[in-house]
Amino acid sequence: MRILVMGCDGYMGWPTCMHFSSKGHEVIGIDNYFKRYTALELDCEPIVLNPNLVERTRIWEGLTGNKIGIYIGDVTDYHFLKSIFIDHKPDVVIHYAEQPSAPYSMLNREKAAFTLQNNLISTLNIAYAVKEVNTQCHIIKLGTMGEYGTPNIDIEEGWFDIEHKGRTEKFLFPRQASSLYHTTKIQDTDMLWYYVRTWGLRVTDLMQGPVYGIFTDEGKQDSRLMTNFHYDEIFGTVLNRFVVQAVVGHPLTIYGSGTQIRGYINIKDSLACVYLSAMHPPEHGKLRIFNQITETFSVNELAEKVYAVGKKAGYSVEIKHYDNPRVETEDHYYNPKYTGLMEMGLHPNYLTDEVVEELLCLVERNKGCINKNSILRGVKWNK
Template sequence: MKAIILGADGYLGWPLSLALAQRGHEVICIDNLATRRCVKEVGSTSGMPIESMENRVASLNKRVRKKARFIKADITKGSTLRDVIRREKPDAVVHFAEQRSAPYSMINEKHAVYTMENNTIGTLKLIYAVKETSPGTHILKMGTMGEFGTPDFDIPESAFVNAKIMGEDKYSKILTPKWAGSWYHWTKVHDTHNMLYANSLWGCTITDVMQGPVYGTRTKEITSSGLNTRFDFDGVWGTVVNKFCAQAVLGMPLIRFGKGGQVRGFISLQDSINALVLLLEKPPGKGEYRHVNQFMELFSTLELEKEVKRAAARVLGKELETMQIEDPRVEKESHYYNPKKEILEKLGFKLAWKLKDNIPEMLRDLEPNKNLLSRYKAVIRPTVKWK
């Protein structure tokens, strides 16, 4: 398989590039390095030191037969994306090249507009590049379970549902209702609708992945520091488990939003990469739109906090406290949450990491970087508010 990874410098993009290359696939990495710039903008850095993309790819190429390539490019500008797809005729294009932080999108008008433009334009340019130069290419787009919000109905593993509208006796096929929780999450909803429309118009082959929050410091292919993927832990870019683990290493109180009743579907970095590889190696049929809910375990924030505290006591010898703050987001503090997932299991997916087993490994990985984390302690507490 020949795969183009858009956003290959990212938390998921780099380990996916590693995994595919080490499985013998040809990999072309594209990134404009925007995440590095945006993380620096808010005064933070990666909690696991990372090399430049050039050095990363050079380290990778010492280990694989088919050499990976890196192209620095912004897919929202110019013709680079179209030119590469036309020339390479890839089997798959993986779309991670989006601004991925909800808090970053909510900082102010400038950041909201950047997020909307970057994410929506990039997706549209990808759709047209594939449609016009390589229509047989499989597009795998990374969405988010956050597109749905926290509805009172079971979240289906489907883009459509049958529903009765305004008391009618008959059922109508409608798009699965969604209510996103940030400008970033709304761009993902727009992506899904644009991909569905492209599929209906031109028969584009698409896998749309609705993924829950990802946690973890490494995958099995990350065997040296030169192959590290980034690890964000600050109040703008970090996800909840990763933030809790960084706070634990520093001996800080774990910062909880409200009472901690918010429930989400979580997946380890290793399981995320395993699932993505599986979806690429077992693509949908030609012209098919495949919707996949990608998460493994459901946890409330309070349950995550307890798991991190238990692991910190065992691994670090630290008894941690909690700092409860007002939730800076606009979200329900207690809610129904029951998303469905069947497709990955039907394809043969096997769980590699449970959260309770992964957290101790994360703490062990982060402990040697305690001094680095400490230098950026000031940006750990959230500063962006939705209202």
């Protein structure tokens, strides 16, 4: 298949390119280096500076003989995007090209406006390019479990049957986000659902939980091919952050009581879910939604896991509760359904002690590059 990966320089984008390429698909990637520039601007670069995309594709081709085509440009630029669709006629477009950070979207009005504009216009442009160039193309879009919030009822996979005054109807499951970034993901879902109804597009929307890890089968072959690993307050996800904190002797940063529960997923499983979705497209005129997580933990449980493995490895790990900078419910019911991807063939890699140990070793090897100032910068939701 011809696969177009939007946001191919990112944490998930580059491993996705290699994953599809290793399985014999033709891969084209687009990225405007937004994340690299922003990390530089905000003093929160990843633990290792990854080679640029042209260099990575050269290394990949040298290793496997497979080419990955790269375009440096902005998905919100419609003429640029459409010309790539015309030239390559993709069978599948995987859409990662968004501003993915909740704290970034809460920094100030400018960052909020950028998040809205970037995330909504990139999604709009992809819908238009598919409609105008090739309506057969399957859009795989990354959403987030954060779209649902923490309702006091079970969370279904995207859809909800409602019975009201004796009549029934199926709706999108109610969504209520707890950051502006997550709100844009809800708006993406709504927009895609509109174009599915109106133009008959075929879309898979993956409600993903925070991803952890760095090692994928392809990335392990050469350290220069590893994906970027952020541990800072803006771009780092919680488990990756805790591992770095354990290694540098920073207290593990639990926000509030730590009783907030979320669904998590290993980066290897995240790739597998996207791959399975591409191999099993929905029919036309269908918005298919999966909850892309493999297990749930409270923040305290994650911290205790890193504490235990870190102590065993000889680190003096401390756990500390900080005033919660976010506006969120800390004690809540949480029971999401996530069987769809497993029914399609996903075999989860769960969060074992070995996974944490592997991460600790990677961070230890690069300890000298860690910027402690980026761990806690104090972005508050309600300043």
